[in-house]
Amino acid sequence: MSSVAAQDHRPAAAPAAPAPPPPRRGLGRKQREWIAAGLFLAPDAIGLTLFVAIPMVLSILLSFFQVSGFGSYEWIGLGNYERMMNDPLFWDSMKVTGLYVVILVPVLFCVSLGLGLLVKQKLPGMGAYRTALFLPYVVSLVVVGVLWKFLLDEQVGAVNRAMRAIGLEGESWLGDPTLALGCVIAVMVWVMMGYYMIIFLAGLQEIPKEYYEAAKIDGAGPWTTFRTITWPLLRPTSFFVLLMSTVAAITGGLDLIFVLTNGGPANGTSLAIFYIYQQAFGFGEYGYASAMGSFLVLIMVLCSAVIFKLTRGGRFDDGE
């Protein structure tokens, strides 16, 4: 198996290998660096162009067409965008998405940062704790959906049983539009917290110990230490987590929604991405879906600009 794997990446790696060894004459050091950079970047640049950029461009092109879903295309200019502006269902789905992102991202951020700080401690059996916390991420979202559908069942689900056991009334968790959205968020936090915990943990480990030792000598309490050392030095990681989780919140979760709620009840969990999916793959409106998708990408560009500003770019712009 590994031989096949090696074979598979060799062709693309090969062009990079002859990157200029010693010929001192001919090309200057600068030029050689440029060429090397080009070769290093080539495989990913080609791949991203082919499998991400070209599809995205095609998708933007599609957004100017009326598409039947069966291979017929008709140019309609901005027609799809006009339709989008006047489609109350799209704007409802944007509202749901907004609420979802505004709650999910900060909650997920705090929970995973907290867990990161927690599992950084040297405690007995920490490896097991880390694994346990990462465990939900190992299960695929489709299965997570099935799992929680059972746990949140209103008649015999484990959650309602536990509530009844302590004298509370059970709820129809997935049968009420507001509760259902809350459940999707909670399940998403449960799935993703271990993942971002690991990223935070890696970030925390990068902070030099000497800083903490100095703080200890100064007699700083835990809160002061966190505020003056951990938080500022963790900024690159925070930036990364914030950005990734925002993008993931806007574009992800489709598999989970399918199984858990199918966008219901009453469109309560119909996130924009779900509505786009529905228009494209349910109704064959690829042109319209592409218009909404392109709009969503624009929104994300704006979001990342805001996050960039808020975190002062993390380590993002001090490239040199």
Place this chain on the structure above:
Amino acid sequence: MLQHGNDAGHPAPTRRRFLTALAGAGVATAASGLLSGCGTAQAKDGPLQFWNFYGPQRSPDPAVNAQSKWFVDMVDKWNSTHKTKIELVYLPQPTYLNGFKLPSAFATGQGPDIFLLSPGDFLRYYNGGVLADLTPHMDKEAVADFGTALDSRTVDGKVYALPMEVEPLSMFYAVDAWEKAGLSEADIPTTWDQMLDIGDKLRTKTRAGLVFETNPGYYQNFTWYPWMWQGGGDVLDKQGNVAFDSPATRQALQFWQDSVRHGITPRTLPAAGDVISAFKAGNVAMWQQGIWQVSSFKAYAPDYRYGVFKLPAPEGGEYTTALGGWSFCANAQGRNPDAAAEFCAWALGSMSDDSIDRMVDWCTRAKSDVAPRATALERGAAKGGYDSEAMKKFKDEVFPGGRAEPRYPPVVYKAISDAIQGTMLAGRGVASETERAAESIAAYAKSYQGASLI
């Protein structure tokens, strides 16, 4: 995917192919990628593909195995007697219904040559030009044999899909719960109010009194239509005018809303929608379900005592139910539409004994359905296929007076679905939801171009 089927055995692309492909890709894609949708890339050779959600597959459920075998036998028989070969491609039903696979294939001109279609998708596929006319391959006599079962599959007198089954909806109930509550057959409700009363009586914390579909989708609409029709309501009237905003529509929406509001109907399906398990575990008293559950009960809970009664009607209403069922279609943009259409007609729509018996076999042995052809229904009955209590009830009481599932396109479906969901599960006003839906249906109907919506 068809032309590359042969490559499947190779673990990885050869280096040269990969590099050549990379080099050629930019140009090829930019030039032809977007607009090459129409089947040009398809190879002419190889067997025709029949995408379906029955077989070939293996299952611990004898009924599922029998259904799979029915498909396999049918295709084997065709292949042994015809030059153009057919190959079955099995997709799990959730993938077939909600997945990405079928839409991607059709959108890029790689659709299957033969496939299964539900009424809700008929117009979309017809207007998209992918449904082949099956009429040339059928006898007039056979078309007549199907009768009204073809109504929603016909455009301008031409048949574009052949139903393999008719699946009426009725109420299923748990006999044990019924008897324990001191109820007898005489208490079987014939009005909505009676049904709500009984549902209220039978419900407990872990037992739902009366279950209606809760998940948004074509299926929920399908199960809701009869309640609207019973009061004389409709989405579009016989002339095709929008008639959605009517007292009957509001009454039907109100019925479901009340039932949920009073806690008789749960907001989510018991046992995550597994009907047999929910009944067996005692989590449900009454559930609006289709005839297909008869064979599921037979396979999975043969000793379970359940009963069937036809949908009760509102005061002053008239009984009806919705008739579902899937059909065979041939892809007009496929590799050999003529052979594909011929296959559909051969399989289900010929006057030969073979074709009729195949349908009898499907509807009475492999599954439990009403046969869409008069001859097949007769033969099935003569063979004892409708002798069991439940099937007899379906054939003699539930099915007559039923109405075929309408073929409304997505925008209409979605407007109705939102009205059902909004009133049932978000507690929104029945009047405002009805008006809103009627408005968006009217706006759509005004600009709609394509085959008749009714």
Place this chain on the structure above:
Amino acid sequence: MASEVNAVGGRRLFSGRVGLTALAAFAAVISILPVLWMVSAAFKTRSTVTDGNLIPTEFTIQNFVYVFTEVPFVRYLWNSFFISAVITIAALLFHSMAAYALARLRFPGREKIFMAIFSTLLVTAPVVLIPLFIVARELGLLDSYAGLIIPAIFNAFGIFLLRQFYLGLPKELEEAAVLDGCGHWRVYWNIVLPMSRPILSALAVFFFLANWNAFVWPQVATSDQSLTVVQLGIASFQTQYLSNWNYILAAATVAALPMLALFFTFQRQIVDSIKTSGMK
């Protein structure tokens, strides 16, 4: 914050540690309970699988027997393993190369290229699915391992994370190497790559997992049964009118176990090597 806690006297230290341990244990239990429920449900019969009990009332291993005997589940597992492994190896190599260039080499338009790569993170998968399918078809990638592997390799996430990591490496190391006359390839291969082992092992786990759980693309790109990946295999247990939840959960348990083992093995290494790399 262990250090902060350590700062205080022995008694406080002790109670602090107990509190933290309790907190960690509590969080772990919350996290793990639903998964335990899944595993236990995998041992339930069809009629009890939805009953909500944590301990099965009717214990059966029939679900697992079924999963392994009635469908070629081993083949599915192998397909997923093979595909994920190849993607992971190729992605780590390509991404670290690209990230190295973006972080450590000077060339015109570097920031612009980085921003362009970075912006591909924002492309939403369901929107580009149809165009991606067309591209894959034009390249002849449908219904082959190559079609499952190649499009999945390229993802700006890894490049971004690696670049962040490389920006933090001390300059002196490679400057010395360059002065020694090493080419950029050798600097990358002999110095940078070995130093990035911690981040690579973390990414390896993430990549492998993401592809092990891949569902949508394999569904679209393959029809050939012999190419079925494990998540599609799990989904195939759903039939028309019945959902065989017991089989689905058994199959899901089988699919999750190797990933868990992978993470458990790697997590020490990830964290330890991050600690001991001592670059700062």
